[in-house]
Structure formats: C-alpha cells, structure tokens
Amino acid sequence: MSNSETPIHFGIIGCAEIARKVSRAIYLSPNSTLHAIASRSIEKANNFAIKNNLLSNSLKIYGSYSELLDDPLVDAVYMPLPTSLHLHWAICAAEKKKHLLLEKPTALNVEELDKIVDACEKNGVQFMDASMWYHHPRTCKMMEMILDSKLFGHVKAIHSSSSYSPGQEFLENDIRVKPGLDGLGALGDAGWYCIGAILWAMNQTLPTTVTALPGVARNSAGVILTCSASLYWEKEETVATFYCSFVSHETMDLRVYGSNGTCYLYDFIIPFDENSASFNFTSGAKFVDLHIGWNMKPQVVEVASQLPQEALMIQEFASLVKAIKVSTNKPESKWPRTSRLTQLVLDAVNKSIDTGLQPVHM
Amino acid sequence: MSNSETPIHFGIIGCAEIARKVSRAIYLSPNSTLHAIASRSIEKANNFAIKNNLLSNSLKIYGSYSELLDDPLVDAVYMPLPTSLHLHWAICAAEKKKHLLLEKPTALNVEELDKIVDACEKNGVQFMDASMWYHHPRTCKMMEMILDSKLFGHVKAIHSSSSYSPGQEFLENDIRVKPGLDGLGALGDAGWYCIGAILWAMNQTLPTTVTALPGVARNSAGVILTCSASLYWEKEETVATFYCSFVSHETMDLRVYGSNGTCYLYDFIIPFDENSASFNFTSGAKFVDLHIGWNMKPQVVEVASQLPQEALMIQEFASLVKAIKVSTNKPESKWPRTSRLTQLVLDAVNKSIDTGLQPVHM
Numbered sequence: 196m197s198n199s200e201t202p203i204h205f206g207i208i209g210c211a212e213i214a215r216k217v218s219r220a221i222y223l224s225p226n227s228t229l230h231a232i233a234s235r236s237i238e239k240a241n242n243f244a245i246k247n248n249l250l251s252n253s254l255k256i257y258g259s260y261s262e263l264l265d266d267p268l269v270d271a272v273y274m275p276l277p278t279s280l281h282l283h284w285a286i287c288a289a290e291k292k293k294h295l296l297l298e299k300p301t302a303l304n305v306e307e308l309d310k311i312v313d314a315c316e317k318n319g320v321q322f323m324d325a326s327m328w329y330h331h332p333r334t335c336k337m338m339e340m341i342l343d344s345k346l347f348g349h350v351k352a353i354h355s356s357s358s359y360s361p362g363q364e365f366l367e368n369d370i371r372v373k374p375g376l377d378g379l380g381a382l383g384d385a386g387w388y389c390i391g392a393i394l395w396a397m398n399q400t401l402p403t404t405v406t407a408l409p410g411v412a413r414n415s416a417g418v419i420l421t422c423s424a425s426l427y428w429e430k431e432e433t434v435a436t437f438y439c440s441f442v443s444h445e446t447m448d449l450r451v452y453g454s455n456g457t458c459y460l461y462d463f464i465i466p467f468d469e470n471s472a473s474f475n476f477t478s479g480a481k482f483v484d485l486h487i488g489w490n491m492k493p494q495v496v497e498v499a500s501q502l503p504q505e506a507l508m509i510q511e512f513a514s515l516v517k518a519i520k521v522s523t524n525k526p527e528s529k530w531p532r533t534s535r536l537t538q539l540v541l542d543a544v545n546k547s548i549d550t551g552l553q554p555v556h557m
Numbered sequence: 558m559s560n561s562e563t564p565i566h567f568g569i570i571g572c573a574e575i576a577r578k579v580s581r582a583i584y585l586s587p588n589s590t591l592h593a594i595a596s597r598s599i600e601k602a603n604n605f606a607i608k609n610n611l612l613s614n615s616l617k618i619y620g621s622y623s624e625l626l627d628d629p630l631v632d633a634v635y636m637p638l639p640t641s642l643h644l645h646w647a648i649c650a651a652e653k654k655k656h657l658l659l660e661k662p663t664a665l666n667v668e669e670l671d672k673i674v675d676a677c678e679k680n681g682v683q684f685m686d687a688s689m690w691y692h693h694p695r696t697c698k699m700m701e702m703i704l705d706s707k708l709f710g711h712v713k714a715i716h717s718s719s720s721y722s723p724g725q726e727f728l729e730n731d732i733r734v735k736p737g738l739d740g741l742g743a744l745g746d747a748g749w750y751c752i753g754a755i756l757w758a759m760n761q762t763l764p765t766t767v768t769a770l771p772g773v774a775r776n777s778a779g780v781i782l783t784c785s786a787s788l789y790w791e792k793e794e795t796v797a798t799f800y801c802s803f804v805s806h807e808t809m810d811l812r813v814y815g816s817n818g819t820c821y822l823y824d825f826i827i828p829f830d831e832n833s834a835s836f837n838f839t840s841g842a843k844f845v846d847l848h849i850g851w852n853m854k855p856q857v858v859e860v861a862s863q864l865p866q867e868a869l870m871i872q873e874f875a876s877l878v879k880a881i882k883v884s885t886n887k888p889e890s891k892w893p894r895t896s897r898l899t900q901l902v903l904d905a906v907n908k909s910i911d912t913g914l915q916p917v918h919m
C-alpha cells in the first residue's frame with residue numbers, strides 16, 4: 196500500500212458513550228482506521244472494545260492516555276473526555292504531534308481553548324471539534340440556498356433549540372452535570388449546537404451583543420440545566436434567540452428567517468433518519484386574495500448522503516491530516532476558528548448569566 | 558321566522574381590506590347576516606359593496622359611521638378602523654348597544670382598551686377582538702394535547718414569529734405604519750398574534766417580566782417595523798421569545814416546547830389551506846442506540862373544519878350575541894380578558910423598548 200493510500204490511524208482517548216458512535220464512524224470512513232483505544236484502566240478499555248465488537252489483532256488497548264499518545268502509529272486522536280480534562284490532554288496530544296478531534300464543548304472557556312489551539316498550531320497538527328452536523332451535505336445545501344439572495348435575501352432572525360430530557364439519574368450523576376467535570380452543563384453540551392448553528396447562519400460573524408434571558412435553571416451543584424439567550428448583530432440588524440435544556444423534551448431546531456425566504460429543520464444535530472435528511476424552505480410566500488390561505492406550502496428539500504454525517508466528519512478530518520502528512524499542507528484554520536467563535540459566544544452567555552443578565556458586548 | 562332563528566345583523570364600520578374577508582365570513586356563518594356597511598363617504602362604501610358582490614336590496618350603505626350606529630336593526634358591528642380611532646368609535650358603538658367585534662390591536666394601550674371594555678360592560682354588549690385563529694378547531698385540538706400532562710408535560714419554552722414583507726409602498730404609506738393611525742406598527746399588527754399565541758400556550762397567565770430584545774427597526778416616522786421580546790414566568794420557569802416584522806419573509810410560527818412533548822405549526826394565524834389544517838406533535842422522542850437517529854418523526858395531526866376560521870369566529874360571536882338578546886345571558890368575559898392580557902403584554906414590550914430594553918415587571 197502506497198503512503199497516500201494508508202488510512203489515517205485514529206486513537207480514541209476516553210471510552211464515553213459517544214465514542215461508540217465515533218468508533219463506528221471511523222470504521223465507516225474510507226480513509227481512516229481505528230488503531231487504538233485508551234481508558235484510565237485497561238479493563239475499561241477492553242470492555243469498551245468487546246461491547247462494541249472492536250476487538251481485532253490490530254487494535255491496541257491502552258490502560259492510560261499517555262501510552263496511547265506515545266504510540267508512534269497513532270496519527271490522530273478523538274478525545275471525548277470531560278471538558279475539564281481537555282486543556283491538559285489536548286495539549287499533551289498536540290505536543291506528541293497527534294492531530295486532534297476534540298469533543299464539544301471544546302474547553303471551559305476561550306482562554307483554555309486558545310492554549311489548546313496554540314499548541315496545535317505550534318506542533319503543526321489539525322484541530323477540529325467533533326460537531327458532526329457541519330459535515331452533512333444537507334448543511335451545505337442549506338447554506339447554498341440561504342446565500343442565494345434572490346431566494347432567501349438577508350438573514351433577519353434566527354431561532355434554535357437543543358434539548359433533551361435524560362431523566363433524574365442523569366441530572367444527579369452524569370458527567371455533564373458535575374461541576375468538576377463538565378461545569379458548563381446544558382449550555383456547554385446542548386447550547387454549543389445552538390450557538391454554532393446561529394453563527395453558521397451568520398457566516399461566522401460575531402454578534403455585537405449577547406444577553407442571557409431569564410429562566411436559568413441549575414441543579415443543586417450549580418450546574419446549568421436550562422438557559423436561553425439572545426444575540427444581536429448591529430450592522431446586519433439581525434436578532435437570534437436560543438433555548439437549551441436537559442429537562443425539556445428532545446428538540447434540535449434551527450429556523451432561519453430571511454427577508455425573502457425561510458429555512459428550517461427540526462433535526463439539525465442528528466437527522467431523524469440516518470439514510471435520509473431533509474429541511475424545509477419557503478421563498479416568496481404570500482397570502483392569496485382575501486387572506487384565506489397561502490400561495491404555497493414549504494418545500495421539503497431532501498438531501499442524500501452516502502455516509503452518516505459522523506463518518507463524513509471523520510473522512511474530512513482524516514483527509515486534512517493526510518494532506519498535512521503527505522503533501523505538507525498547513526492545517527485548515529477554518530475549524531479552530533469556528534470552534535473559537537462558538538466558545539467565545541458561549542463564554543459571553545455565561546458571563547451575562549453571572550452578571551444578572553447584563554448584555555455582554557463582543 | 559321565530560326570534561331565535563333570526564340571524565344576528567352585522568354592520569361593518571370601515572372598508573379596510575380585511576373587511577372583505579370578514580364580510581365573506583359573515584355570509585358563510587349560518588347565524589349571521591350582513592345588514593349594513595359604513596365608510597366615511599357613501600361612494601367608498603358603495604364601491605366596497607360592488608367590488609365584493611355584496612350589493613342586495615337588504616344591504617344598507619351608509620356614508621358615515623354614526624348613521625350605521627343609529628340603525629336599530631344593527632345588532633353587532635365589526636370595526637376594522639385604524640387603531641387610533643378605536644377608542645372613540647368603539648365606545649360610540651357600545652353606547653348605541655351594538656355588540657363589538659374589534660380588529661386587533663384593540664387599542665393604542667391598555668388604558669384605552671379598559672375604557673372600551675368598560676363601555677361594553679356598562680351597556681351589556683359582547684366584546685371580542687377579531688383574532689381568527691382562536692376559533693379554528695385546530696387550536697382547540699392543540700390545547701387538548703398540550704394539556705395532556707403525560708403526552709406533553711409542562712410548558713418549558715415557547716417561540717413565535719409573525720412576519721411579512723409587503724414592500725416599500727406599504728412601509729411608506731400604509732395605515733399600519735402611520736404614527737397618527739396605527740402607531741403600534743409591526744408590534745401591534747404582527748406582534749399581537751405572537752403575544753396572543755404565547756399567552757394562549759400559557760393558559761392566559763401573565764408573565765413575570767417582559768423584556769424587548771435588541772434589533773428594533775423603525776421607519777422614518779418612528780413606527781416599529783421589526784421587534785423581538787422575551788417573556789418569563791418565574792413560578793413556571795418558562796421562557797418565551799417572539800419576533801415580528803414588516804420587513805421579513807412571511808412566517809407565522811408557534812412552537813411550544815414541553816417537558817415530554819413538542820407542539821408546533823407554521824401557519825397558526827392563517828392556515829396554509831382553507832380546507833385543511835394541521836400541526837406537528839412529538840411526544841417521547843429519544844435517540845436510538847448509538848445516537849444515529851430518532852425513535853420517531855413528528856406526528857402530523859390533521860384537523861378538519863367545516864367552515865373557515867373567520868366564519869367560526871363570526872358564528873361564535875353571533876351565538877354569544879344571540880344568547881344575550883334571546884336568553885338574557887351576560888356577555889362572555891373570556892374574550893375581553895384575553896384581549897386585555899395581550900394588550901398588557903404588548904404595552905410592556907413597548908415600554909421596554911422605550912426604556913432601553915429594560916425588563917418590565919408585570
């Protein structure tokens with residue numbers, strides 16, 4: 196096998212539930228292979244491999260994160276560790292020249308993320324956060340239609356939600372509600388997507404102000420279970436709102452209001468169905484005479500995908516890594532920039548919450 | 558014809574565009590008849606009647622509002638006048654013992670509305686604002702499902718929009734953007750529906766605070782063309798947001814987020830189609846194993862209606878009027894109460910805008 200055909204060798208650091216989905220994605224992606232798994236104990240890593248049918252002669256099982264990072268055959272690591280561990284382990288990975296696919300939220304705050312991204316830059320490795328929905332062709336098709344000024348016009352308003360209701364056991368004991376582990380709670384876990392989607396719709400332009408809305412709910416340890424915020428772009432005169440929660444029925448909405456059109460979907464984070472995905476688009480809607488109906492119904496735009504979005508993410512990441520390895524390309528700066536903007540807005544929401552819902556100027 | 562079979566005789570005061578739709582609704586409603594039309598000139602009223610095929614031997618055409626109010630055969634008036642004229646003419650109508658179906662926004666502020674409602678109470682006439690969507694059986698079906706605590710749970714969040722883009726000529730010259738006529742602009746015209754829908758979802762409970770969001774746009778005369786606001790219910794821990802605009806593509810969204818379910822539709826003000834209406838409802842949605850899809854797609858609930866919602870509004874109003882006339886019932890207080898709560902919140906949004914987006918405590 197020639198060098199350009201060798202798949203990118205992934206190591207997974209941390210056996211979180213989401214690692215099951217990503218290990219399958221690495222298997223499905225044509226330019227990658229799962230080379231190693233590490234957990235804090237070899238038993239945990241072994242059990243994860245057995246449970247997910249990953250065991251093979253070629254799969255390395257490590258009982259510590261450091262051992263995996265010391266494996267010279269590992270090109271890239273996928274890191275679904277609790278957020279509070281990102282700073283340390285992401286920098287370790289970068290210093291070991293491992294390309295880094297980091298679970299969201301990327302860090303506890305933008306200062307931490309900047310240190311991680313700096314380490315990646317210094318060591319010439321690719322950084323990407325593991326938000327999968329950017330990689331679905333549906334996302335690209337939506338953007339194509341939103342950017343069509345005749346069809347859609349300017350973005351006037353955006354609304355997004357990300358919520359689920361995992362139950363009482365989760366609210367007491369899950370990593371995502373532990374102040375020492377994932378201290379950003381629902382804002383970090385679910386709100387990350389809303390903020391990312393809103394920034395995506397605004398072509399990664401930072402808002403002028405970010406203001407949290409009343410109704411922040413916390414668990415007994417002080418971790419956010421529900422919050423909402425509004426974002427405002429002064430020049431564009433655009434307003435966005437989002438709602439995220441661990442105590443609300445499962446939703447993942449994105450609705451983009453344009454001057455000439457409307458684009459929306461309810462499964463932007465995880466498509467309803469792996470084999471097909473769609474969104475709704477309306478342009479030029481008017482009342483019919485007498486205002487007794489509309490001249491059209493929303494158009495359903497179906498977008499086929501040959502691979503699940505998480506496999507497309509792995510494929511895209513691996514191809515960037517390959518280009519760095521083989522063609523000595525520089526890492527793609529779009530991905531750390533996207534993560535950084537999301538983290539910046541997330542920090543601003545947090546700051547607004549902490550200052551009694553005062554607007555935070557960006 | 559016995560007294561109980563005599564239809565309620567309507568007079569229309571003001572030949573606004575929307576009066577075309579309502580005159581058709583009066584015709585379609587089985588318990589009402591259009592008895593008279595009044596405009597500021599007899600030519601205008603005549604032209605309206607001719608244009609809408611309303612001319613008949615029995616239709617009276619009046620060249621002044623007072624003449625219509627002096628007609629003893631008029632039981633009830635529908636009043637689609639500019640908002641600034643409501644206070645005067647609505648009170649005149651009540652004092653002439655005419656039941657009052659008043660276009661929204663009901664008044665320039667709640668103080669004015671209180672005077673109108675007081676006049677109706679003193680004179681024993683029914684008051685109702687002309688928000689049609691409350692009267693569609695779809696609205697009733699949605700509420701039935703939202704109130705099912707197993708299916709839907711508690712209301713956690715609400716988002717609504719009402720927007721359209723009638724074009725430059727409208728933005729310069731329409732009654733709805735003239736400070737002396739409809740000074741409430743898009744907030745009064747389009748925002749009325751959002752506020753009404755949010756209060757409806759909250760079972761007509763007033764929010765604890767109302768806060769306008771950044772991004773208020775006005776025309777050169779200072780009338781609101783776009784605005785947004787957040788509403789918060791402290792006890793219920795519920796947050797709602799809405800967006801209304803005269804410069805955005807046509808939307809009329811209502812999305813209600815529950816702890817166990819989600820209910821939403823995109824045509825809540827005017828159904829896409831007069832002959833059928835639907836909404837979406839999801840309950841108990843979860844990710845499937847590996848988080849690669851959902852266990853269900855939203856259910857589309859179709860609700861048939863024998864008459865258009867505006868005819869159902871007329872029928873409901875006429876039946877209340879009939880009960881007062883024939884059975885000496887008292888006027889139904891639910892309708893003025895609903896209007897008053899909507900107007901109160903609308904006033905609070907306006908006050909928040911005028912005080913630099915400060916929260917207004919209700």
